[in-house]
Amino acid sequence: MRAAMTVRPTLAVVGATGTVGTVLLRILSQRADVWGEIRLIASPRSAGRKLAVRGEQVEVVALTDEALAGVDIALFAVPDEVAARWAPVAAAQGAVVVDGSGAFRADPEVPLVVPEVNAHALRRRPRGIVAGPGCTxxxxxxxxxxxxxxxxxxxxxxxxxxxxxxxxxxxxxxxxxxxxxxxxxxxxxxxxxxxxxxxxxxxxxxxxxxxxxxxxxxxxxxxxxxxxxxxxxxxxxxxxxxxxxxxxxxxxxxxxxxxxxxxxxxxxxxxxxxxxxxxxxxxxxxxxxxxxxxxxxxxxxxxxxxxxxxxxxxxxxxxxxxxxxxxxxxxxxLRKGAALNTAQLAELLAAESLAAGRA
Ligand SMILES: NC(=O)c1ccc[n+]([C@@H]2O[C@H](COP(=O)([O-])OP(=O)(O)OC[C@H]3O[C@@H](n4cnc5c(N)ncnc54)[C@H](OP(=O)(O)O)[C@@H]3O)[C@@H](O)[C@H]2O)c1
Structure with missing residues (x-):
């Protein structure tokens, strides 16, 4: 993540139109709102669609370098090959990526985290990417x-x-x-x-x-x-x-x-x-x-x-x-098996960064 934050972090949901993405938007609308901007990203097929999050209609943008610019935390809910290509791009631009796909789960440099079980593993993330396990x-x-x-x-x-x-x-x-x-x-x-x-x-x-x-x-x-x-x-x-x-x-x-x-x-x-x-x-x-x-x-x-x-x-x-x-x-x-775990990880990262910003 870029420098420790004192303002609310910008969140991107990549794959916002998918099965997991849809549940993620619902969960983000239900849980405590710790976010600044929430940016919705999907394939070019979905660009221009509007989706509801936090009670507002937000326009979906296509996944590009520009769409990821200025993002603090990027949640990926896309097929493995899309995450493999784009999560490192988001990380290189300063975001911490929380990836729900299978692209990085086996990577020794990427922690695989379930907050109730091994939240401590979040601390070491040399690639700027954190993964959640699969739904099973x-x-x-x-x-x-x-x-x-x-x-x-x-x-x-x-x-x-x-x-x-x-x-x-x-x-x-x-x-x-x-x-x-x-x-x-x-x-x-x-x-x-x-x-x-x-x-x-x-x-x-x-x-x-x-x-x-x-x-x-x-x-x-x-x-x-x-x-x-x-x-x-x-x-x-x-x-x-x-x-x-x-x-x-x-x-x-x-x-x-x-x-x-x-x-x-x-x-x-x-x-x-x-x-x-x-x-x-x-x-x-x-x-x-x-x-x-x-x-x-x-x-x-x-x-x-x-x-x-x-x-x-x-x-x-x-x-x-x-x-x-x-x-x-x-x-x-789709909830604890995917979107909820992703949202919980994002909240831990946001809290960590806000705490560092206050210190
Ligand atoms: N379903 C589950 O129970 C579950 C559980 C745990 C993990 N996962 C993992 O979560 C990820 C998403 O699964 P899902 O079930 O939500 O899949 P899905 O319903 O097929 O949705 C896929 C999402 O990825 C987007 N996407 C596809 N190709 C893209 C591209 N080239 N660029 C940008 N966005 C692209 C789609 O956008 P468009 O609408 O624009 O095509 C859509 O938003 C997968 O990696 C899956 O393995 C799924």
Whole structure:
């Protein structure tokens, strides 16, 4: 960031028109307003559009060097390749970049930060870029971080149930289109009938997602793993500061518009009790415990969508290992899974700079 500030920082939202960007503008309008100018940036396709933020209509400008001039904090919610090209440009012009894409998460010179878990990592940012993890990692990491702080995490086995909005606008449009093709039919009773009805309209997914689940997210990596599975493993290790943590992930896409869910088997250093785990989860900032299965209480995407916290339920001790817990987690992939984490990081940076300006 340029010199320590005594005035309110100028904020840029790059990707303001996208799925994450839209939620970011809503969040910026709802949270404490610490900003001076808020500049909205997207591709040249969107230049001239007006979007509401803080109750005002603001015109979107195309992403150029000039659009980034004078920006103190730049939030990036754009595809990886766009962030890879433009985040260093913003940083070179004096902005601190908070990147929500996957472009810099693995870069050792870029801290990967979740405020509730490792806010201290923000301090070292040699490239002027700070990244947030992907939405699947963010759906579990706040709750896991709280359990790790007390019990010491030793191993994770995770399965995801990922909403289609995790694949952006194209993912949402694809599921809505497919649902319109299968609604009111008796499809789903014969091999291949859903696939034939949907045809080539699989959008960003490998298979039909309506009336289906798809055990694949991302691109192929070695030995049958997918890129998103490897990302969850590496991001979890980096945020928790456990570079050799054994982590096995299976990513699955489900026909949910928004809110990812995960089942987690977490093994710790010593024996754990469900009572203590529940106490930790019930008091951890950013976590809500919702765990009374006998009363039908556990988190589901339909209930948690649009909310900020990570919701945790089905807390059980592993039947065959007193050091392990089984959990079900659910959270809005566009809020804490993307836009909220980005906004929280921006607020920490703004507070840091204002404090330095006053000192
Ligand atoms: N969706 C999630 O749950 C989620 C969660 C965590 C992280 N992320 C990450 O967040 C980023 C945005 O995801 P999204 O789901 O919001 O995608 P999206 O809905 O497809 O929106 C993409 C945004 O990027 C802009 N953009 C595309 N190409 C551009 C270019 N050449 N120059 C400037 N702007 C450009 C688009 O502007 P136009 O409207 O003008 O095309 C739009 O504002 C991705 O890196 C994604 O991996 C997403």
């Amino acid at each position: 990692t963010l759906t579990m990491i706040v709750a896991l971080g709280a359990l790790h702080a007390e019990f010491g995490l030793r191993e994770l086995v995770v399965s995801s149930y990922q909403a289609v909005s995790g694949a952006g606008r194209a993912g949402v449009e694809t599921l809505r289109r497919q649902l319109s093709l299968v609604a009111g039919t008796e499809l789903g009773t014969a091999p291949g009938d859903v696939r034939r009805a949907v045809g080539d309209a699989t959008g960003p997914f490998t298979d039909p997602v309506a009336l289906n689940v798809v055990p694949w997210a991302g691109t192929p990596r070695e030995d049958g793993w997918s890129s998103q599975e490897m990302d969850v493993r590496e991001e979890t290790r980096k945020v928790l500061g456990l570079p050799r943590l054994p982590v096995a992930v299976t990513c699955v896409r489900v026909p949910v518009i928004t809110a990812h869910s995960l089942t987690v088997h977490a093994r710790f250093e010593d024996e754990v009790t469900v009572d203590r785990a529940r106490e930790i989860l019930a008091t951890a900032p950013g976590v809500v415990l919702c765990d009374d299965p006998a009363a039908g209480e556990f988190p589901t995407p339909a209930d948690v969508v649009g909310t900020d916290p990570t919701w945790v339920g089905r807390v059980r001790r592993a039947l065959d290992d007193p050091t392990a817990l089984e959990l079900f987690l659910s959270g809005d992939n």
